[in-house]
Amino acid sequence: MNRFARRCVSYLMCLGLVVTLTVFSFSSVSSFPIYSQKIIPLPTEIRGVWLTNVASGVLFVPWGINRAINQLSSLNFNTIYPVVWNRGHTFYKSAVAEMTTGSDTQPFLNFMHGGQDVLTKIVTLAKKKDLRVIPWFEYGFMTPHYSQLARRYPDWLTIGQEGIKSIQDAPPEEIDNSLVSKLAWLNPLHPQVQEFIRGLILEVVRDYDVDGIQIDDHFGMPVQFGYDRFTIELYQQEHQGKSPPIDPFNSEWMRWRADKITDFMAELYQAVKAVKPKIKISLSPNYQAFAYKYYLQDWENWIKKGLVNELILQVYRNDKSSFIAQLEQPSVKLAQSLIPVEIGISTGTVRNPVKMAQVREQVQAVRDRNFNGISFFYWESLWGYIVPESPQQRRKAFFEMFNARTVRQFKPKKL
Numbered sequence: 001m002n003r004f005a006r007r008c009v010s011y012l013m014c015l016g017l018v019v020t021l022t023v024f025s026f027s028s029v030s031s032f033p034i035y036s037q038k039i040i041p042l043p044t045e046i047r048g049v050w051l052t053n054v055a056s057g058v059l060f061v062p063w064g065i066n067r068a069i070n071q072l073s074s075l076n077f078n079t080i081y082p083v084v085w086n087r088g089h090t091f092y093k094s095a096v097a098e099m100t101t102g103s104d105t106q107p108f109l110n111f112m113h114g115g116q117d118v119l120t121k122i123v124t125l126a127k128k129k130d131l132r133v134i135p136w137f138e139y140g141f142m143t144p145h146y147s148q149l150a151r152r153y154p155d156w157l158t159i160g161q162e163g164i165k166s167i168q169d170a171p172p173e174e175i176d177n178s179l180v181s182k183l184a185w186l187n188p189l190h191p192q193v194q195e196f197i198r199g200l201i202l203e204v205v206r207d208y209d210v211d212g213i214q215i216d217d218h219f220g221m222p223v224q225f226g227y228d229r230f231t232i233e234l235y236q237q238e239h240q241g242k243s244p245p246i247d248p249f250n251s252e253w254m255r256w257r258a259d260k261i262t263d264f265m266a267e268l269y270q271a272v273k274a275v276k277p278k279i280k281i282s283l284s285p286n287y288q289a290f291a292y293k294y295y296l297q298d299w300e301n302w303i304k305k306g307l308v309n310e311l312i313l314q315v316y317r318n319d320k321s322s323f324i325a326q327l328e329q330p331s332v333k334l335a336q337s338l339i340p341v342e343i344g345i346s347t348g349t350v351r352n353p354v355k356m357a358q359v360r361e362q363v364q365a366v367r368d369r370n371f372n373g374i375s376f377f378y379w380e381s382l383w384g385y386i387v388p389e390s391p392q393q394r395r396k397a398f399f400e401m402f403n404a405r406t407v408r409q410f411k412p413k414k415l
Contacts, residue, residue, distance in 0.1 A: 046342050046373025047402055048079035048312070049382065050136060051122075053086055053106070056350065056380040060112045065122055068379060073129035075395065076402035081214055081282075081375065082122050084204060085137040088147030092119035092135075092208070096199040101148040123208055132211040134282050135204050140218030141186040141193070150184045156196075158187035158231060160224040161246070188221050189260045190230055198268055205275050212280025213272065217314065219265075219283075220297035224248045226257050249293075258296040262305070269307045284312040284344060284375075288331035300331045303338055311335045312375050315362075316346035318354075323362055327369050340372040348381040355388050356397040363401055 049072065051058060058064040059082070072080065083091055089106035090097045098104035109118060119135065126133045143149045150157060186193045201213055226244065235244045235256065245253045269281055283299055291297040302308050313332060317323045326332070327343065335341050343366045348354035359376075366374055376382060382398070383391040 044372070045367075046079055046132075046340065046375070047077045048081055048132075048134075048342065048373065048375035049077060050375065050378045051080055051082040052136075052138060052378050052380075053083055053091070053109070054138075056378060058379050059083070059091065059118065060109060062112060065118070066125055069122070069125045069129055069131065071395075073131060075398050076405050077131065078405075079132040079134065079211075079373075079375070080122070080126060081134050081136040081284075082119070083138045084119060084135040085200060086139045088139075088143040088149045090200065092204065093117045094200065094203055096196065096203050100196055101152065103148065119204070119208055123210060127209065133209075134212040134214050134280065135208070135210055136214045136216070136284075137197075137201065138216065138218070140215060141188050141197070141221065142183045142218050143186060145182070145184045147184075149186070153192070155230070156186050156190055156193050157184050158189075158221060158225040158228045160222075160248070161227045185222060185225055187225075187228060187230060188219075188264055189226075189234065189257070194264050194267070198271055201268065202271060202275055205272055205279055210279070212282050212310065214282035214284060214312075216284040217286045217291060217295060217297065220261055220291070220295035221257060223254065223294050223296055226253075231257075254292075254296060258292065258298045261296055262298055262301055262307075265302055265307050266305065280309040281307065282310040282312065283308045284314060286314055287326055287329060300334065303335050308339060310340050310342070312342040312344050314344040314377070316344065316377065318358065320361065320365075324365055327365065327371070336371065342373040342375050343371055344375050344377055347376045347378070350380045353381045353388065353394075356394055360397065360401060 051068070053059050058068050069080070085091070086106070088101065089103060089109075091106055091109055093104050095104065105118075113121075123133050186197070188194070188197075204210060204213060226248070232244060235253075236242060238256075244250075247253070272279060272281060283302070285291045285297055285299045286295075288298075288300045291299055299308070299311075303311065313326070313335075315323055315326045317326065332341065343362075345359060345362050345366070346354055347359060363374055383394045389397075
């Protein structure tokens, strides 16, 4: 067995439980009874789900994508957000990635699908079921330290003071986010980084029949970063030789970096619209105060500037009052008056799915406040695996929530 084959086997063993549960879930729901569907379409409600490769085997099981799309369609979902950028790899055939990193797609994904372009497959299958496809650049500016991207272009990385290179190295009281521990960050202010990220996004927009592209909370810069040589010199050029403040939370220093990221967002928006004017720019951030304070992502300003066409606010909370409080933030109400706004709801993890009673309660809270829809994080935990409910019970609950198809027309609601 050659080295690559051994690595593939090892990776599959690491997926272990996830792949096993995926197979179990698919087989368990195959005999799920088909309920009669209402034939009168409802006014538009976006019903989405994220398809990721993290703790999920759906993209790697050869028949998993087909089955997932059929199941979602049968339950009247209408939008999928498949990952296309994660851990330094693309999940489609990318000439930009190959030229930059030496690999045109995630190796294990490529191996499992026999070299077939997975995004082409997703788009083809989804369009037949009238599902919107909005590829999701999940990792944004994050990349593992061991990735070819980080190794080949160390000057593209931003760092904190005294060489802090990852969130894990930062003081725990500053920021606590295990999702980005042990990860390097590409510098969103660096022109070559901007060219690379823009190239990936434009490649997807140009080469695939997608309805939009999505960036999320990782499309920014951790507040303690920005002390790399490039950023310091840029700051000095614009501040009469003065170096950035030692305090990463200094208000002027935060605003300067955030505005630079906003400038890149404006350039990206224009570039995408120049290729396909009608394509959607979707954003899935944390709430505004957190996004700005810890990741310099001033998405409220992006919306005011007309740089976002669809907002999906991540509200992954179990407490009902806390969940509702996030829906009623002024920044959310402002966004609601300008563009379609959906709410991201957590269905748990592969090992610990959220109970359907909570999911139903949160969906109702979103509907009561006239949002444009819901998206669930993430596919693997939608149906559950026996605990706390069986896949059949969970699928029935989703069918009851989405018991009629929607009109394929997505417009902002006017308050």
